[in-house]
Amino acid sequence: MTFSPQDKSQFCRQALAHWPVAQQDLFERWARGPSAPPGHGCVHHAIERQAALAPDATAAVCQGQRISYAQLDRQANRLAMRLIEQGVKRGDTVALFVERSIPMLVGLLAVMKVGAAYVPQDARIVPPMQLAMVLEALSSRLILTLSPLLERLPETHASQCLCLDEFLAEVPWIAQDNQPVCAAVDPDDLCFVLFTSGTTGRPNGVRVSHRNLCNILLTEPGRMGMAPGRTVGQILNIGFDMAAWEILGCLAHGATLMIRGKHIAPMAAQCDVLIATPSILATLESRQCPLLKVVAVAGEPCPQGLADHWAGHCDFYNGCGPTETTIVNTLHRHVPGTLLTIGQPTPNNTVYVLDAQGQACALGEIGEMWAGGAGVTAGYLGNPELTAQRYRPDPFIGAGALMFRTRDLGRWTRDGQLEHLGRVDDQVKVRGFRVELDAVSATLEARTDCTRAVTLKLDDRHLVAFVSPAGVDIDACRRHCEQRLAYYCVPSRIYALDQLPLTSRGKVDKALLLQWARQRQAVKETGDA
Template sequence: MTLSPMDKRFLSGAALTHLAASERILFEQWGCGPSVQPAYSNVHHAIEAQARRAPQATAAICAGQRISYEQLNRQANRLAVHLLERGVKRGDTVGLFVERSIAMLVGLLAVLKVGAAYVPQDARIVPTLQLGQVLEALSSPLVLTLSNLLERLPADAVPRSLCLDTFLAQMPWVAEESEQVGALAEPDDLCFVLFTSGTTGRPNGVCVSHRNVCNILLTSPGQMGMAPGITVGQVLNIGFDMAAWEILGCLAHGATLLIRGKDIAQTAAQCNVLIATPSILATLDPLQCPDLSVVAVAGEPCAQALAERWAEHSTFHNGCGPTETTIVNTLHRHVPGTLLTIGRPTPNNTVYVLDDQGRACALGETGEMWAGGAGVSAGYLNNAVLTQERYRPDPFLGGDAVMFRTRDLGRWTADGQLEHLGRVDDQVKVRGFRVELDAVTAALEAGTGCTRGVTLKVDDRTLVAFVSPASADTQDCLSECHRRLAYYCVPKFIYALEAFPMTARGKIDKAALLRLAEDYQAATWAGATTEPGHD
């Protein structure tokens, strides 16, 4: 997309004509973020600028190891030259199957330097089958990983794997002149591809460009006060889109990234800036984080009480936006004692609340939120059909602008803030991760003796499932979930029933199943499982 949302006023078409003139004006004022030009159009150029500006500044710390901006840039240059020699080229999608580490940062930056896109997966916890499905979609001849993770990769990935730790160990960490890699990437080239769960049981890769990334990370409030001398926590799963906010945002602004180990609280206590899901933030005590001055949450609904607690301690932002709109496309600084909302669109982005016919809802009416502007990503990797289904021409901006159907419900408050009111489908958030319930059900139904399954969300951390008939092997159904799905998709309990309760309209009565699950959880049940381990 080349058109900034504020370069032209909203078009007055059929989607707006039913509104009064005064509401049309507010629809534009509230739904369109400010027009701001990011300082860079490729995120690695911003990181390289920091290396020139303050070469000895600390870029990252992990497990006692420190790397400066100069060292990070030089090591990434050397690796980038090697990637080019091995056949990686501009436009490739390169698997980054790693764990949190400094080597991960070098690999990520090197991929960007050659004009390719990195595809992050935490190989410690992602099932081998899922890694294989991601790998099938990628174009690069190489996969970047770590030597201790080779046994976690699909067998056919090992011959094409480059172990970052081994490669870097062969090169001294000294400040000497090294090869410079040309600025190959253009703003609309891909920066990264994030894989989310899909309704078919196969993950979908969301294609995010440099223009998308720079638009949120290099403008306010997305820059989150990151600057030289500021410490930023890296606490999130690297396969989660918000991890790019931590990592790329920090490095692009010259701050210091604190890469966590197993103890999130220990890292949070040392940070000035923390980006997290509400579930993670709820485990932390603001009194134990005296230096934490800026906090942002997204990925799942935030409770008012949690926002109140942290807003009294830090500058607190509540955000919203699916991966397809690049991390978040709304952010709201919460003031204690006021209604918690998701705010307004971030710079160069738009949000429209529309009815079933795609017309603008009257202000205050509930509708589905569609997102437009510079944050809208380039669609799904190798999936034109799904891209056409979810991304549509933007009737308000016109031209070549597109908008994305978020499937989130919302409405405008009287003062022009967006309230998030849930989902319109079976896509849910669990532990901050997006989960397609249909994908979990598909895994259940692959279990021995299972002819039908249902997956339900109990709370923000728990899924339960039912399978039919009663003779279905619940342990095998559980094994299929572990084999096919990420840990956060695995149901905590699986129950077998001869038949599912039905509503008067002939649909499965999910409310009745949830009540039944509550009853079962109070008793010993042969199909109950222990909670899966989590990162």
């Protein structure tokens, strides 16, 4: 989506008529990112272009294994033909249950070449029950995986597995001919579906199109300095939306993807570009990463001190945006010593700060951030009701455009930057992943011996849960969560109480519980010391 002068005049006239003209001008200038064409409509077309320009360039390296752009393209074409033979067609959703590896890259590229959408899950750590729930929502019964992970997959007779490592071993990487796949793919076709935790305990699949993804990967500053001759770290879980930024952003720009093994630091020391959560970045030493030129963080609030430190070492970007607006829809290049913000809307995107009635807040006032523009995704897979709840018509753009309710609080600074001020509900970020606290509590309450449960965020890496009555089996509760939830959703501490404390209004006193949990944590840390 691009913004024409006619769009802009309509934007001010209809939505901000009650404001002085000067305020309208500021709102319009700050709320809209620049108009910039991505250059490609489909992500895999950009990757194919890099394979044609530099076929022998290294596309990826993983634990001593290397694949060139020509080899990656050939293998993906060969796999795409196999997918077609097995019934995968344009518009399908295909499970990609893998771990970080070169076969993973071949798998996702082949799915896109067919015109289907890949659905990534890290099968090493996602419980089989959660994988089964994801599979239920997909149109294709085929599972792309790796042979060592077969025992981790859910038992289902309706699905069939294709092991990518075995497929790649069938034909030598250099021996096979390259037969391009000529499937028709449109920019509005889905590229991937990313599942997040849901309020009902079932995951929600966010439908991300090629147009959505190209808009952030192929424009500035989202390209993050990725270019031929540069190395990009691949450190994130493939089930995390920011992993697409690392992987597809790197390959679309002809850089070399450095896929990490168990440890992050040795790989990060070899990279020019790194995309991470603040929690991961905080584990690295800048002096041990002398090659780093560009670092971007998102997924959770970034501490000012961390941003100041890394901004003194390289170009440092702080971003924000839910999966529903395609990875990030704001980015800010931070200058040490200045206020850390999430910046301004990225190209072809918008961000509005609105009050409870959906009206634009006065500039500088705190409100809820709504996101519009080219990054707004197509809603939730198989869930039109939830889509209608969270995606609304955009009154500032009109013409059928939608905006998404982020549930983030923010305000505009005096120089037109967005300041992130927390969440408006019980959806939190833990280790960079979105977690619905109510979904964790509902999982605990599903046990017959647990009548009430409350889950709280203890810090950026840990959840704490309280259950009642006092006789609840804590160890059984933890196992129950581990079997049904992603690892980052499992509470680090579970406490059983006879009754949960209530406020004067009859609601659970979460502030009191959190204070008590933090006191217990402080006592434990003091004892350990």
